Amino acid sequence: MNIKKYIKIYSLFLYTSIASELEYKYNVIIDFITAILSLIGSLFLLTIFFQNTDNIGGWNFEQALVIQGIYTILNGITNTWFNPNLTEIVKHIREGTLDFVLLKPIDSQFFISLKKISPSGILEIILGFSLLFYCISINQININLGFLFLCLTTLFCSIVILYSLWFLISTTTIWFVKTWNATEVLRSFLYIGRFPLNSFSFSLRIFFSIFVPIAFITSIPSEVILGIAQVWEILFELIVAGIFFMVSRRFWFFALKYYTSASS
Amino acid sequence: MFNLNKNKLITLLKVQYSNMLEYRVEIALWAISGIIPFFMLNIWTNNNLNESINLSNEMLSRYFLSAFFVRQFSVVWVVFTFEEDALLGKLSPYLIQPLNPFFRYLAQHLAEQITRFPFALIIAIIFFLINPGSLWIPSLGLFLCSCLSTFFSFLIQFLIQSIIACLCFWTEKASSIERLLFIPTLFLSGLLAPVISFPEFVKSWIYITPFPYLIDFPANILSGNNTNLISGFLMQIFWILVLFPIFKRTWSLGTKKYTAMGS
DSSP states (O other): OOHHHHHHHHHHHHHHHHHHHGGGHHHHHHHHHHHHHHHHHHHHHHHHHTSSOSOBTTBOHHHHHHHHHHHHHHHHHIIIIIHHHHHHHHHHHHHTTHHHHHHSSSOHHHHHHHSOOOTHHHHHHHHHHHHHHHHHHHTTOOOOHHHHHHHHHHHHHHHHHHHHHHHHHHHTHHHHSOOHHHHHHHHHHHGGGGSOGGGSOHHHHHIIIIISTHHHHHHHHHHHHHTOOOHHHHHHHHHHHHHHHHHHHHHHHHHHTTOOOTTO | OOOOOHHHHHHHHHHHHHHHHTTHHHHHHHHHTTOHHHHHHHHHHHTTGGGGGTOOHHHHHHHHHHHHHHHHTTOOOHHHHHHHHHHTTTHHHHHHSSSOHHHHHHHHHHHHHHHHHHHHHHHHHHHHHHOGGGOOOOOHHHHHHHHHHHHHHHHHHHHHHHHHHHTHHHHSOOHHHHHHHHHHHHHHSSSSSOGGGSOHHHHHHHTTSSGGGTTHHHHHHHHTOOOOHHHHHHHHHHHHHHHHHHHHHHHHHHHHHOOOTTO
C-alpha cells in the first residue's frame, strides 16, 4: 500500500466526479432543497411525537435532536459517497465493466468505493453538524479534547459500520446481479436510526443491535455527546466496526472468486 | 391520443405480468422495504403516544397495517423508467406505435402490483401472528371503498410522476424533482404518523393538498377509523381532474420537443 499514490488517485477521482456532477447544476440545487426539506420533515415528525409527552424511550426532545443531527450527518455521508459508488457495482457487474476495474493496478475495493462523489450530500453533512452544535449549546455540554476525541472516534466507527453494511449488500450483486432493491431494504432499516434505540420494543432492539447493528450507528455517538455513554458501549462499537470492516473486505475478495464476467 | 381497446389492454397486462414474474425476488425485497410503518407503530405503542390522539393500540396497529397495504399498491416509479428510456433513446420506437407509451408504464405498474400482492399478504400474516389482537375483517363495502380510494391514490401519484417524467424532455434528469416531491409525500401522507395526530397549524391547510388522500384516507377506510368518505373521494377525484389535463398538455408539448438521443 503506497499511501501517497492513493491520495493522488483520490484527488483525481474528486476532480473528475465533481466536474461531471456539475454538468447538472440544477440537479445539485434541487438536491440541496431536498436535503433541507428532509431535515424539516424529520423535525416535524419529532415534534408530533413530543406533542403530548416529554420523553420517548427516556430521551427528551433536546436529546433526541442530537440523534437527528448524527443521522443527518450519516445520511449525508451515505448520499455523498456510498450511494453513488455502491449502486454503480450493479452496473459494473451487469455490463461486465468490472473487468476493467480488476485489471487496474490499484485496490479494487478502493476504486469501487471511492470513484464517485455526489456533492448534494455535503449540504446534509453541514446541516447535521450545525444541528449538532446547536444541540451542544442547548444541552450545555462542555467541550474538551477528550470529549472531542471520543465523539470523533464513535462517529468514525459508525461511518465504518454503515459503509460495511452497504458494501456487504452491494457485494452480493456478484451472485444476484440485481440487488438494487436489497439496498432499498437497508435504506428502510436505516430509517429507524432517526430515533433512540430505547424507544423501540425489546425484540426490535435486539434485532437492530445484533443482526443489523443500525442501533449503534446513531445511538452510541449521541450518548457520547450527551455524556451518558457507558465505557463498554464505546469499546463494543469499536469491536463491531472492526469486525464488520474486516468481514466486508474478506467477503468482497471471496465474492470475486465467483465473478464470471459478462458475455465470456 | 388514447386509442386503447380491451384487447390491447389485456395483452399489455399479460406481457408485463410475465415480465414482472421474472423479477420475483426484487419485488419481494421491495415489499420488505415498505415496512417502515411497522417501525413507526412500534414507536407509537411502545411510548403510549397514541393516548393523546384517542386511538387504541388495536386501532393504531390496524391503521399502520392498512397504511402499509395502501403504500404497497400505490407505489409509483414511472419517472425512473421513463428517464432511462428517454436518455437511452428507447422511447423512439414506443412513440411510433399507435399507443401512448404511458399505457405501457401503467400496465407495468399494475402488473407489478399483482406480483407484489402475495408478498404483501405474507407480511400481513406475519404481522397478525405477532400481533393477534389487531386482527379484523373489514365489511365488504368498506373494503371495496378502500380498494377504490387506493387506486385513486395510485392514479394521483401516477399522474404527478408522469408530469415530472415529461419534464425529461427538457432537463434529461427529472428524477431529482421526484426525490424532492417524495419528501412531503413521505411526511404528510400519513405513512409515518396518522394525519389526525398532526399539530393544528398543519391540519388547517393539509386537507386541501393531495397528500392526506394518498395514504391516510384509504388507510382510514380500510382500518375502520373515522373518516369522511364523501369529501375524501371528492378531493381525490378533484385532484385527478386537475392533474390529467396538465399531464396531457406537458406530454404534447414534450413530444414536440423530443430529439431522440443517439439518432
